[in-house]
Amino acid sequence: MDILETLKTLWNDSGFQSFFVDGGWKNLIMIFISCVLLYLGIKKKFEPLLLVGIAFGCLLVNLSYFGAGSTDALYHMDLWDEFLDPSSEYYHSYGAIMAHGGLLDILYIGVKAGVYPSLIFMGVGAMTDFGPLISNPKSLLLGAAAQMGVFLAFFGAVCLGFSGNQAASIGIIGGADGPTAIFLTTRLAPELLGPIAIAAYSYMALIPMIQPPLMKLLTTKKEREVKMEQTRVVSKTEKIIFPIIVAMFVILLLPSTAPLVGCLMLGNLWRECGVTERLSDTVQNALMNIVTVFLGISVGATTAAERFLSLETIKIIVLGLTAFCFSTIGGLLVGKIMYKLSGGKINPLIGSAGVSAVPMAARVSQMEGQKANPSNFLLMHAMGPNVAGVIGSAIAAGFLLAVFK
Amino acid sequence: MFNNLLFTAAAENVKEMSIGDAAITAVFGYSVVFAGLVILMILLYCTGAYFKSKDAKEKAAADAAKAAAQKAAPAEKSPEAKTELPLAPGSAGHVKLFDVPDKEAAMIMAIVADKMQKPLNELHFISIKEVK
Structure with missing residues (x-):
C-alpha cells in the first residue's frame, strides 16, 4: 500500500481540498x-x-x-x-x-411539487381563529391594502432587470407569508428560491423592528390612542360556514390559489366543525412539525454558493425589505382613511397587521397601541386584518401565478 | 456569466416585460386583490346580517315563550321574587354582574377571598363589572 498515494487520494476527495479550487x-x-x-x-x-x-x-x-x-x-x-x-x-x-x-x-x-407550503397552510388554518375577521369584515380592506408592497416590489424588480416571473416571486415577499412565497417561487422562479425564502423569513422575524418606526411616522399620538369597541360574538355556525364560503369564492375567482386556500380553509374547517378534533390536533401539531422539518432543510438546500452569491441576491434582499415596508405603509394608510370615515372609532395601527405574518404583526399593533394608551387592547382587533392578510397574500399569489405561469 | 446562464436556464417560462407592462400589471393585480376581498367582505356582511337577524328572532321567540309561560302560571313566583328571599346564613349576598359570565364572577370572588385570606361567606360583593 502506497501510503503517500492514499493520503493524496484522501485529500483530493475531501471537501477541504475543494475550498481551494x-x-x-x-x-x-x-x-x-x-x-x-x-x-x-x-x-x-x-x-x-x-x-x-x-x-x-x-x-x-x-x-x-x-x-x-x-x-x-x-x-x-x-x-x-x-x-x-x-x-x-x-x-x-x-x-x-x-x-x-x-x-x-x-x-x-x-x-x-408545492406539497409542503400547502400542508403548512393546512396547519395555519387549523391554528387560526377567523372570529375577529368574521365579526368585523371591514378588516378585509386592511388585508387588501397591505398587499401594496407586493406589487410595488414587483414593479421595482422589473425596473432592476428581473424577468416578470422572477419579479413576481420577489414581490410576494411583501405578503409576509413564507409558505406563499415558497409556493409561488417554486412555480415561477425556482432558481431564486433560496434568497427569497431567507429574505421572507428573516423579514418576518424582523417585523417588531421594521414596523414600529413606520407606525409612529404615519400616525399621530391621538390616532394611536384610540380605543376600539368590542366586536360582536360570532356564532359557531358562522365559523363553520366561513371556510366553506371563502374556499368556494376565492378558488372560483382564482383557481391557481386552490392548493393554498383549499388547505388553509380545510384546516380551519377541521378546527371549527367540532367533530374532527383529532385531525385538527394532528394538523396543528404533528403534521405541522414534520412538514416544517422537511421544508426548512430542503429550502436551505437551494442556497448552494455558486447560485446564492450573486448581485441578484443583494437586489432581492433590498427589494424584500422595500416590499415589507410598503405593505406596512399600505395597511396604515387605509387604516387612517378608516379612522377618518368612522369618526375616530378605528385605530389606524391595526392596518399594519394586514401584512400576514400571523400573529407577530398583530402583536406589534397591540404593543404600539398600548404604548400610546396603556388601557388599549388592540390585539383581537388587529387579528382581523392579520388573518385577512393571509387570504390577501394568497389572492395576490394566485393573480401573479395566473399571469405568469 | 455562470449566474446568468443558470438564471436563464432554470426558468422555463420566463416572461420578459417592459416597465410599462409591469406598471399596468402591478396596478391591475392590486385592484384584483382589493376587488376580491371587497366581494368577500360583502359576502361576510350578508351572512353576518342573516345570522344576526336569526339570533334576534330566536331571542324574541324565547322571550315571548317566557312571557307566555309567566302569564299561564301567575301563581308561580317570578325569578325576581325568588331572589328576594332572605339570604341563607353565611351567604355572600346578591352580586350584580355587568358583562361578566357567572363562572368568571365565581372565579373572581374566589380569588379575592383567597388574596384577602378571608372565608368567602364573610365577604359581601356588591357588583362585578368588566372594565373595557
Whole structure:
C-alpha cells in the first residue's frame, strides 16, 4: 500500500481540498453565512422553527456541493436544471431525481411539487381563529391594502432587470407569508428560491423592528390612542360556514390559489366543525412539525454558493425589505382613511397587521397601541386584518401565478 | 456569466416585460386583490346580517315563550321574587354582574377571598363589572 498515494487520494476527495479550487471559496462564505443564520435563529430567536432548518440545510449543501460533477452531494442543482429544461431527457422527471438525487434532492420534491407550503397552510388554518375577521369584515380592506408592497416590489424588480416571473416571486415577499412565497417561487422562479425564502423569513422575524418606526411616522399620538369597541360574538355556525364560503369564492375567482386556500380553509374547517378534533390536533401539531422539518432543510438546500452569491441576491434582499415596508405603509394608510370615515372609532395601527405574518404583526399593533394608551387592547382587533392578510397574500399569489405561469 | 446562464436556464417560462407592462400589471393585480376581498367582505356582511337577524328572532321567540309561560302560571313566583328571599346564613349576598359570565364572577370572588385570606361567606360583593 502506497501510503503517500492514499493520503493524496484522501485529500483530493475531501471537501477541504475543494475550498481551494474552482470557486470553492464561495462555499466557505456560504458556510459562514449559514453559521450567522444559525446564530440569528438560535440566539436571537428569528423564526427559529424554520430558520434553524434553513441555515443547517444551507450548511449541509455547501459542505457537500462542489460543482456539477459532485456525486456525493446531498443536493444536485444540475439535476434540477435538467428537470426544468424542456430539451432534457429528464424534463419534469421526478424518477430521475429519485434515482440520481441525494437526500436533500428527494426532500426538495415536496417543495417543488408545492406539497409542503400547502400542508403548512393546512396547519395555519387549523391554528387560526377567523372570529375577529368574521365579526368585523371591514378588516378585509386592511388585508387588501397591505398587499401594496407586493406589487410595488414587483414593479421595482422589473425596473432592476428581473424577468416578470422572477419579479413576481420577489414581490410576494411583501405578503409576509413564507409558505406563499415558497409556493409561488417554486412555480415561477425556482432558481431564486433560496434568497427569497431567507429574505421572507428573516423579514418576518424582523417585523417588531421594521414596523414600529413606520407606525409612529404615519400616525399621530391621538390616532394611536384610540380605543376600539368590542366586536360582536360570532356564532359557531358562522365559523363553520366561513371556510366553506371563502374556499368556494376565492378558488372560483382564482383557481391557481386552490392548493393554498383549499388547505388553509380545510384546516380551519377541521378546527371549527367540532367533530374532527383529532385531525385538527394532528394538523396543528404533528403534521405541522414534520412538514416544517422537511421544508426548512430542503429550502436551505437551494442556497448552494455558486447560485446564492450573486448581485441578484443583494437586489432581492433590498427589494424584500422595500416590499415589507410598503405593505406596512399600505395597511396604515387605509387604516387612517378608516379612522377618518368612522369618526375616530378605528385605530389606524391595526392596518399594519394586514401584512400576514400571523400573529407577530398583530402583536406589534397591540404593543404600539398600548404604548400610546396603556388601557388599549388592540390585539383581537388587529387579528382581523392579520388573518385577512393571509387570504390577501394568497389572492395576490394566485393573480401573479395566473399571469405568469 | 455562470449566474446568468443558470438564471436563464432554470426558468422555463420566463416572461420578459417592459416597465410599462409591469406598471399596468402591478396596478391591475392590486385592484384584483382589493376587488376580491371587497366581494368577500360583502359576502361576510350578508351572512353576518342573516345570522344576526336569526339570533334576534330566536331571542324574541324565547322571550315571548317566557312571557307566555309567566302569564299561564301567575301563581308561580317570578325569578325576581325568588331572589328576594332572605339570604341563607353565611351567604355572600346578591352580586350584580355587568358583562361578566357567572363562572368568571365565581372565579373572581374566589380569588379575592383567597388574596384577602378571608372565608368567602364573610365577604359581601356588591357588583362585578368588566372594565373595557
